[in-house]
Amino acid sequence: MKRLLVFQHVPHEILGTFNPLLKDAGFRIRYVNFGRTPDEQPNVDKYDGLIVLGGPMCVDQSEKYPHLETEIGAIGTAIEHGKPVFGICLGAQLIATALGARVYRNPVKEIGWYDVTPTPDGERDPLFSSFDGTQKIFQWHGDTFDIPADAVHLATSPDCTNQAFRYGDRTYGLQFHLEVDGPLVQRWLKTPVHTKELDALDDDRMNAARILADTPRYIDKTTDLGNRLFGEFIRLFSSRVRRVTLPSR
Secondary structure, eight states, rough: OOOEEEEEETTTOOTTHHHHHHHHHOOEEEEEEETOTOOOOOOHHHEEEEEOOOOOSSSTTTTTTTTHHHHHHHHHHHHTTTTTEEEEEEEHHHHHHHHHOOOEEEEEEEOOOOEEEEEEEHHSTTTTTGOOSSEEEEEEEEEEEOTTTTTTEEEEETEEEEEEETTTTTTEESBSSSSHHHHHHHHHHHHHHHHHHHHTTOTTTHHHHHHHHHHHHHHHHHHHHHHHHHHHHHHHGSSSOOOOOOOOO
């Protein structure tokens, strides 16, 4: 049985639709919830792979959230040891940081449903070949990342150039959220930290009513895409392990 480690930051950011895929594939999943146990020092060597979920904090807030440095170190170790690593939103930004890339404020926030398009390299990628051209994908972020050195740029959007990357054969960072379903979107829109953020914005695209109206139009297709893309990620656990040398931070 494969053992998977999951880094979680807040209760409402979960594996979502990816959870049943992992369960059906026979994974034993262990969560490290840094919101509850910020001092935990997980040993990634005990696990076959790592998933890093999203959260409202920024990677440069390590003074307020010291566990971010713990995570960056653990991510680097997992990558070096050739384990499959998958990061979503903040998780992707932490992976980029572990690989020496810059994370910074995006010119605009993306909250709601936005066009995401695979790059030519993305169209040839084992995971991103599941895309059928441009698709509406759920987003909730204000920061972005540079593509790490020696990584492959996989996806882009009109308002955020760097939406996804692959490093080596087994590390993926996605700025967007393919793990959401309808109830999870509704839960996020009712979460205080999110409602406060939306209330402070003056943009018709980023309000709860608009997002709720758009969700039934796009959720089935994005769920299907997420299932296919993440199913390919699960296949990486059966591929040959190759140790990787990280670039210097």
